Amino acid sequence: MAISGLFEISRRSLSTYQKALEVTSNNIANANNPYFSRQRVVLGALPPDSRVGISVGLGVKIEDIQRVRDQINDAQTIKYNQAFSSADKQSQILSHIESLFSEPTELGLSGLINDFFNAWEELAVNPASTPLRTNVIQSAEQMSSKIKTLYEGLDLVRNDQKLDAQSMVDDINSYLEEIQELNKQIYDANIKGNGGFDLLDKRNEALQNLSKLVNVNVSYDDKNMASVSVGGVFAVDRMYATKFQSSVENGKLTILSEDGNAKVKVNGGELFAITNSYNKLIPDYLSKLDLVSQQIFDNVNSIHSTGYSNTNPQATGINFFSNYSNGVLEINSEILNDPNRIAVSSDGTSGNGDLALRLAELKSTKMLNGLTISENYSDFVSSVANEKVMNDQKASANELVLQQLEQQQSEYSGVSIDEEMMDIIKFQRSYDASAKLISIADDLLQTLLNMV
Amino acid sequence: MRVTQRSLQLSYLINMQKTQEKVGFYQKQITTQSKINKPSDSPIGSARVMRLSNQVESLSVYSKNIDSGLPLIGRTISAMETMQSEIEKLRSDFTLMNNPLENENLDIYAQNVDRAIAALLDSANSEFDGQYLFGGTDFSQKPFGYNSTNTAVEVKASDISGIHKIKISDTISQKINIQGNELFSAITQQNGNLDSGSAVGSVQLGSTTVLDADGNEYTLNFNYTKTAANDYTFDYSVVDSSSVTITNGSNQISFDPATGKLSTIDGANPSLIGITVPANKLDLRIDLSNMTEAASATNLTYLQNQKADIFNTLISIKEQLNNGIKPNSNQIAVVENFHSHLLNKMSEAGSIQNRLENTQLMLQNSDIQTRELLSKEKDVDMAAALVSLQNEQYNLELSYKISSMILPKSLLDYL
Numbered sequence A: 001m002a003i004s005g006l007f008e009i010s011r012r013s014l015s016t017y018q019k020a021l022e023v024t025s026n027n028i029a030n031a032n033n034p035y036f037s038r039q040r041v042v043l044g045a046l047p048p049d050s051r052v053g054i055s056v057g058l059g060v061k062i063e064d065i066q067r068v069r070d071q072i073n074d075a076q077t078i079k080y081n082q083a084f085s086s087a088d089k090q091s092q093i094l095s096h097i098e099s100l101f102s103e104p105t106e107l108g109l110s111g112l113i114n115d116f117f118n119a120w121e122e123l124a125v126n127p128a129s130t131p132l133r134t135n136v137i138q139s140a141e142q143m144s145s146k147i148k149t150l151y152e153g154l155d156l157v158r159n160d161q162k163l164d165a166q167s168m169v170d171d172i173n174s175y176l177e178e179i180q181e182l183n184k185q186i187y188d189a190n191i192k193g194n195g196g197f198d199l200l201d202k203r204n205e206a207l208q209n210l211s212k213l214v215n216v217n218v219s220y221d222d223k224n225m226a227s228v229s230v231g232g233v234f235a236v237d238r239m240y241a242t243k244f245q246s247s248v249e250n251g252k253l254t255i256l257s258e259d260g261n262a263k264v265k266v267n268g269g270e271l272f273a274i275t276n277s278y279n280k281l282i283p284d285y286l287s288k289l290d291l292v293s294q295q296i297f298d299n300v301n302s303i304h305s306t307g308y309s310n311t312n313p314q315a316t317g318i319n320f321f322s323n324y325s326n327g328v329l330e331i332n333s334e335i336l337n338d339p340n341r342i343a344v345s346s347d348g349t350s351g352n353g354d355l356a357l358r359l360a361e362l363k364s365t366k367m368l369n370g371l372t373i374s375e376n377y378s379d380f381v382s383s384v385a386n387e388k389v390m391n392d393q394k395a396s397a398n399e400l401v402l403q404q405l406e407q408q409q410s411e412y413s414g415v416s417i418d419e420e421m422m423d424i425i426k427f428q429r430s431y432d433a434s435a436k437l438i439s440i441a442d443d444l445l446q447t448l449l450n451m452v
Numbered sequence B: 001m002r003v004t005q006r007s008l009q010l011s012y013l014i015n016m017q018k019t020q021e022k023v024g025f026y027q028k029q030i031t032t033q034s035k036i037n038k039p040s041d042s043p044i045g046s047a048r049v050m051r052l053s054n055q056v057e058s059l060s061v062y063s064k065n066i067d068s069g070l071p072l073i074g075r076t077i078s079a080m081e082t083m084q085s086e087i088e089k090l091r092s093d094f095t096l097m098n099n100p101l102e103n104e105n106l107d108i109y110a111q112n113v114d115r116a117i118a119a120l121l122d123s124a125n126s127e128f129d130g131q132y133l134f135g136g137t138d139f140s141q142k143p144f145g146y147n148s149t150n151t152a153v154e155v156k157a158s159d160i161s162g163i164h165k166i167k168i169s170d171t172i173s174q175k176i177n178i179q180g181n182e183l184f185s186a187i188t189q190q191n192g193n194l195d196s197g198s199a200v201g202s203v204q205l206g207s208t209t210v211l212d213a214d215g216n217e218y219t220l221n222f223n224y225t226k227t228a229a230n231d232y233t234f235d236y237s238v239v240d241s242s243s244v245t246i247t248n249g250s251n252q253i254s255f256d257p258a259t260g261k262l263s264t265i266d267g268a269n270p271s272l273i274g275i276t277v278p279a280n281k282l283d284l285r286i287d288l289s290n291m292t293e294a295a296s297a298t299n300l301t302y303l304q305n306q307k308a309d310i311f312n313t314l315i316s317i318k319e320q321l322n323n324g325i326k327p328n329s330n331q332i333a334v335v336e337n338f339h340s341h342l343l344n345k346m347s348e349a350g351s352i353q354n355r356l357e358n359t360q361l362m363l364q365n366s367d368i369q370t371r372e373l374l375s376k377e378k379d380v381d382m383a384a385a386l387v388s389l390q391n392e393q394y395n396l397e398l399s400y401k402i403s404s405m406i407l408p409k410s411l412l413d414y415l
Helices: A003-029 A071-101 A109-125 A130-191 A197-213 A269-304 A333-337 A354-364 A373-413 A417-451 B005-032 B043-096 B100-124 B180-184 B310-322 B329-378 B382-406
Strands: A039-045 A060-067 A216-220 A226-230 A233-236 A244-249 A252-257 A321-325 A328-331 B144-146 B153-155 B165-167 B173-175 B187-195 B203-211 B217-228 B231-239 B245-255 B262-265 B273-277 B282-287 B291-294 B301-304
Touching: A003 A039, A003 A060, A003 A417, A060 A197, A071 A130, A071 A197, A071 A216, A071 A269, A071 A373, A109 A130, A109 A269, A109 A354, A109 A373, A109 B043, A109 B165, A130 A197, A130 A226, A130 A233, A130 A244, A130 A252, A130 A269, A130 A328, A197 A216, A197 A226, A197 A269, A252 A269, A269 A321, A269 A328, A269 A354, A269 A373, A328 A333, A354 A373, A354 B165, A373 B005, A373 B043, B005 B382, B043 B100, B043 B165, B043 B329, B100 B144, B100 B180, B100 B310, B153 B310, B173 B329, B180 B329, B187 B203, B187 B217, B203 B301, B217 B245, B217 B282, B231 B273, B245 B273, B245 B291, B310 B329
Parallel strands: B187 B282, B187 B291
Antiparallel strands: A039 A060, A216 A226, A226 A233, A244 A252, A321 A328, B144 B153, B165 B173, B187 B301, B203 B217, B217 B231, B231 B245, B245 B262, B273 B282
C-alpha cells in the first residue's frame, strides 16, 4: 500500500465516524420522544486489497444503521390498547351516568320515593289536613321531577354517545389516511435504500392511536407495508384506504363503510364502549327506570282510584297520576289544583285515612321480582355501580399490562443518554485518531519529499 | 436489564401517580367524611346506605306520627275523665234521691241531670286539631246533637264508627281513637258459626233483651236463613212485652268462602245495622262482624256493651224527675253500665297511650341503632384516614425528592 492509501483510510474513517455521530445525535435529540426507536450504527471493516501479498484492511465503513424495535411488544400493545380504552371509556360513561343518580344522598330517587310514601303515612294521621295533603303533592312532585331529570340525563348521555361516535369515526378515518400515506412514504424510502425509520415510528404511533379507538387487526407484508382491518372490514394498505361512517339503524348505533356495504363488528377500543352504551346499557337503564316508575304509577293509582276525595260533593275513581311516559310521571292536574281531590277515604268520611295507610304500605310491598319498589330501584343503581366497578377493574388490569409493555419497549427501544454519550466519546476519539493519522501520513510524505 | 431515561421516567411517573391517587382518595374521604360518595365506591355498601337512610327517615315519620297521635288520645282520655266525673255525680244523686226526704227536691236533681247531659254532650263533641274525638272518621260536623224538637240526642255525623289509624312501624297501624258508637251506642254483637254445609232454606235462630230510654224491655229476635252457598238472609224483629212487633228488618249477608269471614252486608263492606224507633225511644246497633261460616254450626251468643244509649236514657230520667218520678232500676242500670263501660274505654285509651309511648321509646332505640349501622357503613374513621393521608404524603414527598435527585443525572453531568 502506498502512503497515499493512509490518506484514503483516514478519509473514510472521518466520514464514517461523522455519520455515526449524526445517528447518535439524533438518538439523543429524541431521548424523550415516546414513539421514537433508537438507531444503532453497525461498523464493519473494509475488505483488504487482494492485489498485494500481505493482506491489510482498507479501513472502516458503516455496515448498517438499525432501528431497534420489539415488534411483538407493538402487537401486544395494540391488543391491550383496545381492551384498556374500551374499559376506561366505558367507566367514564358510567361515571357520568352514576352522577345522575345523586346516590347515596337524600337527593337521590331512593330517598324521594321513601319520602313520597312517608308523606302518605303522615297524611293518615289527619287525612283532612290540607297542609299534609299539600305535603303529599310536593313529595310526589319532587319524586316525579327526579325521575324526569334522571330519564332526561340518561337520554342526553345516550345522544352524546351518538355525537362522540361520529367524531371518533372521523378520527379513525384520519388515522387510516395517515397510515396509507406513511405506507407510501415507507415504500418509497425502501426503494431509495433509506430505512425510513422515522416514518416507521410515525406509522407505529398512528396504529397505536387507532387501536385505542377501535378493534383493529394489523399485518405486514414482505415490504413492511401495514395492512389494517377495522372490526373485520378491510381498512387500509398502501394502495387503498376505506372511509367509515356511523349511523343509527333501528335504534342501534352502527359503524359502516362509507358506501354502506360493510358493517364493522365493534368489540374493542373506545368505540365499543360508546356503541355498547348507546345500544345496550343506557336502553337497559331507561327500561329499569321505566319499570320502577310504572310500578309507582300503577300501584298508587289502583289504590287511590278506589278512595273518596275530601271535596263537596265527594268524588271517587280519581287517579293520583294522570300519565307515565318517557320518564314523565304526571300528577293529576285536578289534584295539583285542589289537594282535597286526593282520595284516601275508603268510606267517604273526611277523617278516614285507610287508603293513605294502604298507599304507605306500598313502600314495603313485594312486587315485581319479589322486590319492593325501593329494592327494584336499589337493584338498578347497584347494576350501574357494579358495571362501573367491573370496568374500572378491567381498565386497571389492562393499564398495568400496558404500563409494563411500555416499560419494556422503553427499555428496549428507548434512548439511554449514558449509552449515547459513551458512543459520542467513542466516535469522537475515533474521529480524532483518524485526523491524527492524516497528520502522520502527511509527515511521512514530507519526510520522503525532503529526501528528494 | 437496559435502563433508559424514558424507562426511569415511566417508572417514577407510574409510582407517583399511584401515590397521588391514594392521597386523593384519603383527601376525598376526609373532606366529605364519607366512605361512599358514589354507588361505585361500594355497590353493596351504597345499597345498604340507601336502605338504612330510608329506614332512618321512616322511623322519623313513625315518631312524628306518634307525636301527633299522643295528644289526640290524651285529649280523648281527658274528655272521658270529664264524663266519668259527671256520671259519678249522677250515681251519687241517684243514691241520695232514694231518701224519701228528697222527694220534694226531684226538680233540683232534674237540673243536675240536665247539666250532666250538657257536659256529656260537650265532651262527646270534643275536638282536637279539627278532629272530633268521638266522631269516628267523620270530621265534617259535630257527631252528636239534639234533634229538631230538642227531645232527643241523635247522631249527627254520617258515621261515628270510623277507626282512626296511624302507622307507627313498618307492620303496625295503631288505632288512636275511641269511636263514638262503641262508647255511646248500645251495640249487640253477635258471635258464632253458621253451618256452611247446611241446606238452602235452613234457619238458625237467636234472641236477646234490649231496653228503650225509659227502661222498658224488648226482645230482639234474629234468624239467619240460608239462600245460597255462603249467602244468608238476616232477619230481625223487636217485640215489646205485649208481644207486639214494633220494628223489623232484613239484610242480605255473604261470607268469604276462603276465610269464612263476613264479607258483605247488602253488597257493601260490613258495617253496623242500626235500629231506631223514635216513638219508642229505642236506638240500638247490631254488629255482625264477628259472625263466621264454618263446617259446623255453633250456638249464637250475644255480647252487649250497653242495653240503651246514655243520652236518651238521661233525657228520659230528667223528664221523669221533672214529673216527680224517680228513675227506675233499668234506667239506673243503664247509667251504671255506661259508667263501667266508660271505665273500660278509658282503660283501652290508656293502653293505646301506653303502646304509643312504648313504641316511641322503641323507635328511639331503633333510630340510634340504625344510625349507628349507617355510620359504620358510611362514615370515615377520621383518625385512620388522617394517618393514612399523612403516610401517603410522606411517600409522595420522598418520591419527589428522589426523582429530583436522580432523574436529571446522566453521564453528561460528569463530562
